[in-house]
Amino acid sequence: MYQYTDFDRHFVRQRAAQYRDQLERNLRGELSDDAFRPLRLQNGWYIQRYAPMLRVAVPYGEISSRQMRALATIAREYDQPSAHVFDDALAKQAILGTQHLPTGYGHFTTRQNVQFNWIPLDKSADVMDLLASVDMHGIQTSGNCIRNITTDALAGVAVDEIVDPRPYCEILRQWSTLHPEFLHLPRKFKIAVSGTTEDRAAVSWHDVGLHLVKNDAGEVGFKVLVGGGMGRTPIPGTVIREFLPWHQILNFLEAVVRVYNRWGRRDNMYKARIKILVKAEGPRYTEEVEAEYQAIVTHDGAPHTVTQAELDRVSASFVPATHANIASSAPELAAYQVTEGEQPEYQRWLTRNVKPHKNPARRAVTLSFKRLGDAPGDASGHQLATAADLADQFSAGELRVTHEQNLVLPWVRADQLPTLWNATRQAGFARANIGLLTDMIACPGGDFCALANARSLPIAESITERFQDMDELFDIGEIDLHISGCINSCGHHHSGHIGILGVDKDGREWYQVSLGGSDGSTLSGAATPGKVIGPSFAASEVAEVIEALLNTYREHRQSGETFIAAVRRLGLEPFKIAANLARQETGDAGKVVNIHLNSADALVD
Amino acid sequence: MRWSTNLDCETDIMQKTIQLIEASDTSASATDPSTLALANDIDPRTVSLNGITRIDLRFPKFTDGRAYSQAYLLRRRMGFTGELRATGDVLPDQLQLMQRSGFDTAVLCAGQDCAIAERQLTHFERFYQGDAVHTTPLFKATTGASA
Numbered sequence: 001m002y003q004y005t006d007f008d009r010h011f012v013r014q015r016a017a018q019y020r021d022q023l024e025r026n027l028r029g030e031l032s033d034d035a036f037r038p039l040r041l042q043n044g045w046y047i048q049r050y051a052p053m054l055r056v057a058v059p060y061g062e063i064s065s066r067q068m069r070a071l072a073t074i075a076r077e078y079d080q081p082s083a084h085v086f087d088d089a090l091a092k093q094a095i096l097g098t099q100h101l102p103t104g105y106g107h108f109t110t111r112q113n114v115q116f117n118w119i120p121l122d123k124s125a126d127v128m129d130l131l132a133s134v135d136m137h138g139i140q141t142s143g144n145c146i147r148n149i150t151t152d153a154l155a156g157v158a159v160d161e162i163v164d165p166r167p168y169c170e171i172l173r174q175w176s177t178l179h180p181e182f183l184h185l186p187r188k189f190k191i192a193v194s195g196t197t198e199d200r201a202a203v204s205w206h207d208v209g210l211h212l213v214k215n216d217a218g219e220v221g222f223k224v225l226v227g228g229g230m231g232r233t234p235i236p237g238t239v240i241r242e243f244l245p246w247h248q249i250l251n252f253l254e255a256v257v258r259v260y261n262r263w264g265r266r267d268n269m270y271k272a273r274i275k276i277l278v279k280a281e282g283p284r285y286t287e288e289v290e291a292e293y294q295a296i297v298t299h300d301g302a303p304h305t306v307t308q309a310e311l312d313r314v315s316a317s318f319v320p321a322t323h324a325n326i327a328s329s330a331p332e333l334a335a336y337q338v339t340e341g342e343q344p345e346y347q348r349w350l351t352r353n354v355k356p357h358k359n360p361a362r363r364a365v366t367l368s369f370k371r372l373g374d375a376p377g378d379a380s381g382h383q384l385a386t387a388a389d390l391a392d393q394f395s396a397g398e399l400r401v402t403h404e405q406n407l408v409l410p411w412v413r414a415d416q417l418p419t420l421w422n423a424t425r426q427a428g429f430a431r432a433n434i435g436l437l438t439d440m441i442a443c444p445g446g447d448f449c450a451l452a453n454a455r456s457l458p459i460a461e462s463i464t465e466r467f468q469d470m471d472e473l474f475d476i477g478e479i480d481l482h483i484s485g486c487i488n489s490c491g492h493h494h495s496g497h498i499g500i501l502g503v504d505k506d507g508r509e510w511y512q513v514s515l516g517g518s519d520g521s522t523l524s525g526a527a528t529p530g531k532v533i534g535p536s537f538a539a540s541e542v543a544e545v546i547e548a549l550l551n552t553y554r555e556h557r558q559s560g561e562t563f564i565a566a567v568r569r570l571g572l573e574p575f576k577i578a579a580n581l582a583r584q585e586t587g588d589a590g591k592v593v594n595i596h597l598n599s600a601d602a603l604v605d
Numbered sequence: 606m607r608w609s610t611n612l613d614c615e616t617d618i619m620q621k622t623i624q625l626i627e628a629s630d631t632s633a634s635a636t637d638p639s640t641l642a643l644a645n646d647i648d649p650r651t652v653s654l655n656g657i658t659r660i661d662l663r664f665p666k667f668t669d670g671r672a673y674s675q676a677y678l679l680r681r682r683m684g685f686t687g688e689l690r691a692t693g694d695v696l697p698d699q700l701q702l703m704q705r706s707g708f709d710t711a712v713l714c715a716g717q718d719c720a721i722a723e724r725q726l727t728h729f730e731r732f733y734q735g736d737a738v739h740t741t742p743l744f745k746a747t748t749g750a751s752a
Contacts, residue, residue, distance in 0.1 A: 007731070007743070011729070011733075014728055014729050014730075015728075015729075017728065018728040018729075021724070021728070022698065025721070030718070030721065031698075035667065035696050035698065038667075038668055039698055144668065144670075171744075174733040174734070174743075174744075175733060175734050175742070176734075177732075177733050177734075178729075178732055178733070179734050180673060180701070180702040180703075180705035180706050180732075180736050180737075181670070181673040181674055181677055181702075181706055181736070182670070182673075183670065183702060184667075184668050184669065184670025184673065184699075184702075185670060250734075250742075258674050258677075261670055261671060261673070261674045262648075262671055262674045262675075266669060266671075295682060299682060300681055300682065300740075301740075303735045303740045303741060303742065303745075304734065304735060304742055306744075307744065307745065310744040310745075313744075
């Protein structure tokens with residue numbers, strides 16, 4: 001993975017020192033809350049429902065065991081609210097029905113970052129120092145700026161890789177870090193990069209989506225998409241360049257972002273994303289970007305043309321793990337023999353959690369953080385530390401955070417798979433559900449997030465609970481279930497084959513269900529938002545509705561047909577009918593219970 | 606107008622070039638014909654700069670970043686060498702961005718402490734990307750790129 005230079009290291013320390021100064025000025029009353037807000041946001045600090053939330057950047061999802069241990073320390077030592085804060089949160093959430101709020105946890109996000117929910121603000125600068133000590137930070141994980149760049153969790157090891165995206169991601173990271181012109185954009189700005197034939201990074205759903213490709217001459221370049229996004233107006237990105245030579249990427253993105261910064265709407269935050277500008281202006285946007293790009297190249301002298309030397313310098317960090325270069329600090333575990341009785345379970349794990357690798361002697365293994373009792377993507381401090389140990393023992397000390405909220409060990413030796421399986425089983429990460437129904441994506445929702453209109457986690461839990469039978473999960477097959485607690489769509493409900501969106505209506509939590517969304521993968525088809533299948537459901541009905549949808553699929557499917565393929569073939573109607581039959585509460589016009597998240601109109605981060 | 610007296614930042618590696626002006630009634634508006642106040646929705650490339658020695662770019666809110674792009678275009682694209690002045694909601698923590706985008710003066714919001722503002726220019730010695738002032742990105746710099 002990328003190795004920090006002295007400059008990089010010094011830079012994040014300076015950033016941590018700058019943040020400490022800002023925090024102290026705020027606490028002394030010298031920096032108003034309003035002026036501090038964008039500054040803390042651009043370091044990853046939100047103020048949520050009950051406590052601050054920290055979003056730590058994991059650039060393009062790649063993280064070392066040493067860094068993961070620092071996150072474990074943060075979970076254990078800092079993700080601890082005061083009794084007053086915690087009791088207040090518990091009392092208020094209990095009114096909604098939430099009985100348990102985990103503390104001492106990290107949370108993997110859909111943008112490959114890691115969040116913490118309870119760190120007191122007066123300790124936030126200490127946490128930034130701790131992060132800087134392991135080459136980490138929260139720079140631009142929030143705010144109206146260029147956010148963490150995401151990519152395929154299998155980058156550098158995927159068998160279908162055309163170009164390893166990681167060096168380009170790192171070059172983009174450095175260029176976008178504290179870019180003076182682009183820290184106060186109309187709205188947040190997300191970039192995703194994919195270097196494979198399969199799109200595992202939901203590239204079309206980003207403000208800028210980049211596909212690394214090779215032209216007929218074998219030269220590397222980018223296919224550039226602009227204006228994708230979810231939220232209130234879900235739109236997949238538009239291709240504005242079929243082939244941009246790789247060394248021009250920064251000059252071109254400078255044009256893309258400058259045109260947006262100048263002309264993106266600032267009068268209405270719901271219309272401020274670049275997708276609205278691209279949609280409103282159509283080809284004029286592309287013409288403007290091309291003209292600006294030409295001016296950058298011809299007039300400004302293309303100052304950010306990436307040199308081969310720089311690409312080589314950055315690429316040199318991303319060396320494949322081999323027997324020779326893996327640090328042997330971790331003792332090799334005794335080889336585990338899978339017993340005959342364990343074979344079915346082991347085979348399932350091999351099928352779902354183990355992916356092929358560029359190196360035929362290695363595998364990429366997903367640790368499942370989708371299990372009953374914990375929220376999707378949640379990991380306790382102990383579990384984070386265990387994952388770090390597994391990375392040292394099996395994966396050259398490296399892990400990836402996936403946008404599906406799991407971890408991947410990218411360098412596992414094929415001959416160590418049985419031993420790793422046994423170790424992950426003991427750790428509780430061996431659930432063989434990757435890509436299946438219970439490998440759902442869910443945002444933190446109304447239990448933590450101040451933006452949420454409804455809670456996501458109880459919905460995720462009720463579905464997980466109902467679908468515990470592995471035979472049933474395997475029979476249902478590959479399916480993307482995505483849950484968001486509000487229209488901001490952090491849980492990517494628009495791109496789910498089944499999407500669940502929490503809404504606030506009549507002072508109550510309700511859930512809209514949509515069908516047929518796609519993230520742009522081969523399984524799911526071209527990126528498209530799902531379609532809502534009717535009036536919202538009550539929380540108590542959602543799991544029932546999901547079961548009804550899946551039963552409809554199983555009734556009507558053809559041999560080998562996936563859920564999403566069946567939805568496309570059959571249309572929404574049979575699913576709608578089945579879902580409506582599952583209405584209990586809402587079938588009877590609904591009882592209005594006068595409890596409410598009180599968040600819809602609040603001024604929030 | 607009153608110039609800040611605490612301007613001695615010569616010792617910093619990153620040269621402080623932006624001059625801070627404390628807010629006062631006289632600095633609020635420009636009446637001199639050689640001074641141009643450019644609204645955020647004006648494309649600087651459509652404006653004649655003949656005889657203009659000072660351009661004021663306004664930040665209606667400190668979170669509104671259009672003036673950074675305008676400043677970049679004026680400096681780098683149009684070669685404007687006169688004074689580029691930041692007005693409006695100018696706060697200490699954005700000064701470094703303004704300096705890097707090509708502003709050479711900034712009228713601090715009322716009630717802001719000049720000393721605190723000066724200190725915000727000293728947190729970083731170098732940055733990754735080129736800007737309107739230092740056009741060369743770190744990776745092309747002859748020293749320090751990968752030290």
